[in-house]
Amino acid sequence: MASEDNVSRSEAVATLNGDDSHIASQPRKVALVTGITGQDGSYLTEFLLGKGYEVHGLIRRSSNYNTQRINHIYVDPHNANKALMKLHYADLSDASSLRRWLDVIKPEEVYNLAAQSHVAVSFEIPDYTADVVATGALRLLEAVRSHMADNGRTIRYYQAGSSEMFGSTPPPQSETTPFHPRSPYAASKVAAHWYTVNYREAYGLYACNGILFNHESPRRGENFVTRKITRALGRIKVGLQTKLFLGNIQASRDWGFAGDYVEAMWLMLQQEKPDDYVVATEESHTVEEFLEVSFGYVGLNWKDHVEIDKRYFRPTEVDNLKGDASKAKELLKWKPKVGFEQLVKMMVDEDLEMAKREKVLVDAGYIDAQQQP
Numbered sequence: 263m264a265s266e267d268n269v270s271r272s273e274a275v276a277t278l279n280g281d282d283s284h285i286a287s288q289p290r291k292v293a294l295v296t297g298i299t300g301q302d303g304s305y306l307t308e309f310l311l312g313k314g315y316e317v318h319g320l321i322r323r324s325s326n327y328n329t330q331r332i333n334h335i336y337v338d339p340h341n342a343n344k345a346l347m348k349l350h351y352a353d354l355s356d357a358s359s360l361r362r363w364l365d366v367i368k369p370e371e372v373y374n375l376a377a378q379s380h381v382a383v384s385f386e387i388p389d390y391t392a393d394v395v396a397t398g399a400l401r402l403l404e405a406v407r408s409h410m411a412d413n414g415r416t417i418r419y420y421q422a423g424s425s426e427m428f429g430s431t432p433p434p435q436s437e438t439t440p441f442h443p444r445s446p447y448a449a450s451k452v453a454a455h456w457y458t459v460n461y462r463e464a465y466g467l468y469a470c471n472g473i474l475f476n477h478e479s480p481r482r483g484e485n486f487v488t489r490k491i492t493r494a495l496g497r498i499k500v501g502l503q504t505k506l507f508l509g510n511i512q513a514s515r516d517w518g519f520a521g522d523y524v525e526a527m528w529l530m531l532q533q534e535k536p537d538d539y540v541v542a543t544e545e546s547h548t549v550e551e552f553l554e555v556s557f558g559y560v561g562l563n564w565k566d567h568v569e570i571d572k573r574y575f576r577p578t579e580v581d582n583l584k585g586d587a588s589k590a591k592e593l594l595k596w597k598p599k600v601g602f603e604q605l606v607k608m609m610v611d612e613d614l615e616m617a618k619r620e621k622v623l624v625d626a627g628y629i630d631a632q633q634q635p
C-alpha cells in the first residue's frame with residue numbers, strides 16, 4: 263500500500279481536511295518518522311496527525327506488507343485531500359535515500375524510531391544491529407546536517423534512546439547515570455546517543471535523546487515478553503494452546519504504555535533548547551509479577567502453564583531497570599497516564615478478543631492452531 267510516487271510538499275501542504283479549521287489557516291507542520299510501521303511509529307503518527315501535522319514515514323521494502331499497525335490511518339494518496347500520512351521506501355542503511363527524502367519532504371521535525379529493536383536477536387545479528395541502530399542514526403544525523411547546510415533550513419531531530427543503555431548500572435536510572443550496555447543492541451544505542459549529543463555540540467543541531475524505558479501496548483511485537491505473555495494467555499484461555507515457554511522471569515522492568523510515551527518525544531522537540539530526557543513510570547516489576555497480574559486477571563494460575571526454557575536466556579542479562587523521570591516531569595510537564603495494572607489488563611483484553619477471533623477461524627478450518635503444545 264505504500265506510495266511509490268513523490269508528492270511535492272506544496273501539493274501536500276495545500277491539502278487540508280474540512281474538520282480541522284483551527285489549524286487550516288497555517289501551513290501544516292511536516293514530520294518525518296523512521297520506523298513508522300512499528301509500535302511507537304504508529305502511536306506517534308496518530309498523535310502528530312491529531313496535532314495537524316503532515317506525517318511522512320520511511321518504510322523498508324519487504325516481500326510482504328508490514329504496515330498492519332498503520333493500515334487504519336492510511337488513506338490512498340490519490341485521495342490527496344485526506345492523505346496526510348505518506349509512506350516512502352528508504353532504509354537507514356542507505357544514506358542516499360535518507361538525504362533524498364529530506365530534500366523532497368523538507369520536514370521541520372525528524373523522529374528516528376527505526377531499529378533492529380530485539381535485544382536477544384542482537385546477539386544473533388550483531389553487525390546488522392550496529393549498522394542500523396548505531397551507524398543508521400549517524401547516517402540520518404549527517405543527512406539532516408548536510409540538508410540544513412545546503413538549504414538554509416532548520417530541522418529538529420529526535421533520537422530514540424533506550425533504558426537498555428544503563429544495562430548493569432543499578433536503579434534508579436536518570437540522565438546522569440553512567441551507561442553499561444549488556445548487548446550489541448544496547449551498545450549500538452549508546453553509540454547513537456553520543457552521535458546525537460555530538461551533532462548537537464558540534465553543529466548546534468536541535469537534537470534530543472529520549473531515553474525511554476520499556477513501553478508496551480496491544481501493538482507490541484509478539485516476541486517481546488509482555489506481548490508474548492498476553493498473546494499466549496488469550497490463546498490458552500480459549501483453548502488454542504496450553505503452555506508458554508519463557509526465559510528469565512526474575513528480570514525487572516519499568517513498563518509504561520507506548521501511547522503515553524510518544525507525547526514525550528514530541529514535547530522534547532517543542533522546547534527552547536535541545537536536551538536529553540529519561541521517560542519512565544518510576545515503578546519496576548518482574549516478569550513473574552506480569553505473569554501473576556495477567557493470568558490472575560482471567561482467573562488462571564500462570565504456574566499451570568509456564569515452563570522455563572533456557573534458550574530464552576540471554577548471554578548477558580539486564581536485571582533491574584527503574585527510571586527516574588523527574589527531569590521530564592519538571593521540564594516537559596510530562597507524566598504517564600496508564601499504570602502497570604491498567605496496561606496489563608488493556609493488553610490481555612485485546613489479546614483475548616484476538617484469540618476468540620482466531621478460534622472462530624480455527625474451528626471453521628480456515629487456519630490451524632499453529633502446532634502449539
Ligand SMILES: C[C@H]1O[C@H](OP(=O)(O)OP(=O)(O)OC[C@H]2O[C@@H](n3cnc4c(=O)[nH]c(N)nc43)[C@H](O)[C@@H]2O)[C@@H](O)[C@@H](O)C1=O
Pocket residue numbers: 379380381382423424425426474475476477485486487488490507508509510511513514515549574575576579580
Ligand atoms: C527499552 C527496551 O525494551 C525492550 O527490551 P527488553 O527489555 O529486552 O524487552 P523484552 O520484552 O524482550 O525482555 C524483557 C525481559 O524479559 C525477559 N524474558 C524472559 N522470558 C522472555 C521471553 O521468552 N522473551 C523475551 N523477549 N524476553 C523474555 C528478558 O530476558 C528481559 O529481561 C525493547 O523494546 C528494546 O528495544 C528496548 O529498547
